[in-house]
Amino acid sequence: MEQTVKNPADGAPDYNFAYLDEQTKRMIRRALLKAVAIPGYQVPFAGREMPMPYGWGTGGVQVTAAVIGPNDTLKVIDQGADDTTNAVSIRQFFAKTAQVATTEKTAEASIIQTRHRIPEKELREDQVLVYQVPIPEPLRFLEPRETETRKMHALEEYGLMHVKLYEDIARHGHIATTYAYPVMVDDRYVMDPSPTPKFDNPKMNDMAALQLFGAGREKRIYALPPYTKVKSLDFEDHPFEVQTWEDECGMCGARDSYLDEVILDDQGNRMFVCSDTDYCAERQEAGHRGPQHHDQPLGTADRGKAAE
């Protein structure tokens, strides 16, 4: 079913729907089906060159291109934000090559492509979460040989993963891994949840939405079908914990969301804001206020102060 999208540039060739050709999409879908059938298993796929550099989400973009349809609504986030460079450029890419509706609202999206974060709002069964993954192999830093790591996955030899956590505790007194925190999927495969902060690990467990992971440079796809058991690795006497903050969000006052630290000046002043911009905006619309909220756009108030 070929479907072309008119290129707005005069005389330029038209795009196939969602940029990739249909054969490539079929190949990716086959890999996706296998990945869904074996949760947490890394399926190799013939990753294509995309019109963006590796590290900018080429894996995620290919997965999204393979699953997106004309009736989908796409949301793209980078570090939880809809308005950062990576998110904006990928959103525009699909707006142009697939002419799908885009949104910044988590609840309105049918496909959410993400780098780093899982939206704070609980996802539903009719939504798909696509992750951009830089390094899919959780064992890579301790075992550089791919032949060996594959064998270790096949034989469920995961002692090495705990060596890393042991080393964390020995050096820092606690498990200092804060992102790409390894998880055990469905009691079988150890999986790297990509660079998401460990704050989001509990959300992966038993999630209603389908979770797809694409690593473009490494050419691997893996997946978590809806309602899959995902357990963060830990020790009996050093159980898994998520990050906590003493502060609340400066804009919306949230205490339950993942906060980014923002440096305000060179006098040591700082504030914390929700990394999930949609979540923060929604709370502000509902009337929630944080200590740094002055009912005017951020920046103008500070600029006024600096001029005094």
Add this chain to the structure above:
Amino acid sequence: MTQMNEPLLRVDNLTMMYGDRVGCKDVSFELRPGEVLGIVGESGSGKSTLLRSISAQQEPTKGVVEYQTRIDGVRDVYQMSEAQRRLLMRTDWAFVHQNPRDGLRMNVSAGANIGERLMAIGDRHYGNIRSNADSWLGKVEIASERLDDLPSTFSGGMQQRLQIARNLVTSPRLVFMDEPTGGLDVSVQARLLDLLRGLVHDLNLAVIIVTHDLAVARLLSHRLMVMQQGKVIEHGLTDQVLDDPQHPYTQLLVSSILQN
């Protein structure tokens, strides 16, 4: 007592060919629990090939290696599934390399090195793993305060002792050693040998030790196999072989070391 008399390891007609070249040929022997077997011979005589073939690292061209497993009784090592074989290799067996860098993880601490095997068999209590690692550090005469140091900050002798601790932590019954004292100076060698002899005795370890150093062989091993050009040319009690060598090559080997 019957258990003691049953061989722990039985090697039957083991042959390893590299194309037309002979690695080792028609080697047969038995090893009982607590027994130390030395394999001596010059460079290229097939000692290391033999050790690799016995220790399931390199499938031989011909022959059988049988091991008395703890649970399943006597099993042909090369007929086991890979998962079973690898489990055996990291629990009931141990391998001490000549170069400790081959046997250690140089980028994680001494404690993590010792704890790796424990975690690999499912130990998930940090405190227990750590105290176990600490006590093993003591057994190989390394100060407790070095527990969190990287092996790269250790001396050669300490690295070798750490490698031994890392291997023995799961209480293996059979230990393979490939020139364990190879790169060490004489005084460190003596200390390591003393330590090894104590551990082998206390833990009732069966050991196959490959060495070209007859002094090491005499000190540690109960029985000795002399190899030349891939074949075992003489086999017997260590003292018997060294004091009354029968084969011309063994005679040459024994006479080539300085006597006091």
